[in-house]
Amino acid sequence: MNPAAASRARLPFFVYGTLRPGERHHAWTLAGRTVREEPARVHGLVLYEGPGYPYAVAGRGTVTGALIEPEPAAYTDVLRLLDELEQYTPGGAANLYERGPATVHLADGATRTAWLYTAAPPLAARLRASGTVVPGGDWPRGAG
Structure with a gap:
């Protein structure tokens, strides 16, 4: 999917931290x-510990989480809430x-395209240099 089409798409979300079912922000x-x-x-991500939540960064690993598909009527509100929680503004320099x-990748072997929140580039560089990797890419089971 090209970036312009993706920016307008109503994709499901891949969540891997506090938004996973059973976690505090879900x-x-x-x-x-x-x-x-x-x-x-x-695949292609490494998970790093954060202050109470993890950060995914491009790398040689796999991150475990959940594919979440919002109800169509709730999609706009869910997108707004998740962007606010993740401190993401499209094109924002301070994200x-x-x-x-x-x-x-789903358990049955199927694949889907979904929105994914990853650490912004300055933070990703700091994590690669001195961050703590979550063993096995599965938070919170692998954390701490």
């Missing part, structure tokens, strides 16, 4: 607003995370 951002939540993975399309 309840107020996603619970009751989804039509599908299923285990998934994204904590960047949002972009990624290929998500």
Whole structure:
């Protein structure tokens, strides 16, 4: 999917930290607003520990999480909430995370394109230099 088309797409979301089902931010951002939540993975990422939440960074690894598909009527609100939570503004110079399309692998072997929040470039560089990797790319099970 080209970047221009992706920026307008109503893609599902791949979540790997506090937005995963059962985690603290899922309840107020996603619970009751989804039509599908299923285990998934994204290859080509390394997960780093953060201050109470993880950061995904491009690398040689796999991150475990969930594919979340919002209800059509809730999509705009969910997108706004997640962008705010992840401190992401399209084109913003001070973003904590960047949002972009990624290929998500489901347990049945299928793949889907979904939005993924990854650490913004300045933070990603710091994490690669001195961050703590989450073993196995599965947070919180691999954290701490």
